[in-house]
Amino acid sequence: MSAVNETLIRDVVAEVLGRLGHTSAPNPSARSSPAPVKKEDCGCGSNGHVSGGSIGQSKYGVFPDANEACAAAHAGFLQLKKQGMAARAKVVEIIKAMCEANANEWGRIELEETKIGRLDHKIEKLKIIKLVPGVEWIRPDGRSGDHGIMLEEYTPFGVVAAITPSTHSVPTLSGNIVNIVAAGNAVVFNAHPAAAKCAAMAVREYNKAIQRETGIENLVTIVEQPTLDSFKAICQHEAVRLLCVTGGPAVVKAAMQTGKRAICAGPGNPPVLVDNTASMKRAARAIIQGAAYDNNLLCIGEKEVFALDSIADELMTEMEKAGAVRLNASQLDRLTREAFAFKEGQGAGCPEPLVNRALIGKDASVLAKVAGANVGEKTELLFAETEKDDVFVKEEQMMPFIPIVRVRSVEEGIEAAKAAEHNYRHTSIIHSHDVEHMTAMARALDTTLFVKNGPCMAGLGLGGEGYLSYSIATPTGEGVTNPKTFTRVRRCVMVDNLRIY
Numbered sequence: 001m002s003a004v005n006e007t008l009i010r011d012v013v014a015e016v017l018g019r020l021g022h023t024s025a026p027n028p029s030a031r032s033s034p035a036p037v038k039k040e041d042c043g044c045g046s047n048g049h050v051s052g053g054s055i056g057q058s059k060y061g062v063f064p065d066a067n068e069a070c071a072a073a074h075a076g077f078l079q080l081k082k083q084g085m086a087a088r089a090k091v092v093e094i095i096k097a098m099c100e101a102n103a104n105e106w107g108r109i110e111l112e113e114t115k116i117g118r119l120d121h122k123i124e125k126l127k128i129i130k131l132v133p134g135v136e137w138i139r140p141d142g143r144s145g146d147h148g149i150m151l152e153e154y155t156p157f158g159v160v161a162a163i164t165p166s167t168h169s170v171p172t173l174s175g176n177i178v179n180i181v182a183a184g185n186a187v188v189f190n191a192h193p194a195a196a197k198c199a200a201m202a203v204r205e206y207n208k209a210i211q212r213e214t215g216i217e218n219l220v221t222i223v224e225q226p227t228l229d230s231f232k233a234i235c236q237h238e239a240v241r242l243l244c245v246t247g248g249p250a251v252v253k254a255a256m257q258t259g260k261r262a263i264c265a266g267p268g269n270p271p272v273l274v275d276n277t278a279s280m281k282r283a284a285r286a287i288i289q290g291a292a293y294d295n296n297l298l299c300i301g302e303k304e305v306f307a308l309d310s311i312a313d314e315l316m317t318e319m320e321k322a323g324a325v326r327l328n329a330s331q332l333d334r335l336t337r338e339a340f341a342f343k344e345g346q347g348a349g350c351p352e353p354l355v356n357r358a359l360i361g362k363d364a365s366v367l368a369k370v371a372g373a374n375v376g377e378k379t380e381l382l383f384a385e386t387e388k389d390d391v392f393v394k395e396e397q398m399m400p401f402i403p404i405v406r407v408r409s410v411e412e413g414i415e416a417a418k419a420a421e422h423n424y425r426h427t428s429i430i431h432s433h434d435v436e437h438m439t440a441m442a443r444a445l446d447t448t449l450f451v452k453n454g455p456c457m458a459g460l461g462l463g464g465e466g467y468l469s470y471s472i473a474t475p476t477g478e479g480v481t482n483p484k485t486f487t488r489v490r491r492c493v494m495v496d497n498l499r500i501y
Contacts, residue, residue, distance in 0.1 A: 063222070091219065161189075181219065242486065243263065264476045269424065270456060274307040276310050308409070331372055
């Protein structure tokens, strides 16, 4: 396995610890060499696992040391393997039930730690974990022919390492557990430092319940104080055979260069196109619902709107009727100066503006105050008319503000949307009743999620058809992750026999 690129790792630290204002990392929590895992057959043919050694003591899956967390997860995997599919189903049932039962308390705990987003949506994101698919997705495929039979099964990797964000810490962790364990794996987490406490709390409670109900220990593990060293140690550990990373460009790039297979959920800057065939009232409500959700922390959330000039005024009027507040030019200018930092002497022309972390995920009323506007505390979304090269259009700013850009034609709107999306191929949205317009945008942007006439959440089964996952693997191409994402496909063939006809 190639070593993790040190420069990339340091970029990860700058991104992870700096995004929400953290300027220093906790003391390193990883040792210089991986803790050995127990010698026992895990289906890998003894390729990649050392023998002997012991696993450090934990408090229900929460470890101070990254390598011990990986070794313990491997031991948990071996226990799960012995108990089979019934144990997987039981664990999935436990996670979903605990998310529902603890949604109010855990949502509050996460909001108090991260200080971003909205409590009602933190709670809802936990309650909807029930929509994440489980063991029902793990079904073998068979074929029978003149030369016998063939069976393909979806089998586990063993230990999956998962990197989770601060924007949806416990929901992402919980959804990952459902997918990964349903596939037959154990999982070790390295959470975002800004949400490490709530993540460790959830892991501890999950392990208590799993051990009580199944007898399996440390099926889910986590590093209590995640750091650069813990990230590196997890990526390098022999027991870890697959990575699942949910984060920004730096951490995704680092994961993809570890020498191990990585499933990466990267950034997005989803554009919306509204044409003259759409229902303006419906489009306005959908834009507000999606862009305001958890104060626009969703990677799939509407970030900028391109509206045909002929209907732009009507759309903005409907948005005001639906409760959004329009900022004037001077208010937009004040908000821009506070929301972004620019290189000295370059002003708004800076090619790489820095988002003010103090405003990420804050309420619309907080942004309005910064902009010099007075709005009600219950205001969900601010908007303003901008040019297509405005910094709010180009940057994924994760605030309950959305720019509206006039375009002269659908073709111009699609071109502008493609530029704003930065070729992430993540999410795009259109409001239209013209199938040709929908088709043209779908082909041009080539995004993993493409939502028509609804809010962004409809792309994940919330108001639209489909299933839920908080890890959408766009850079590596797996798309909306599910249990099959975390499996190996193995084929068994019987030649000229067992075919009954």
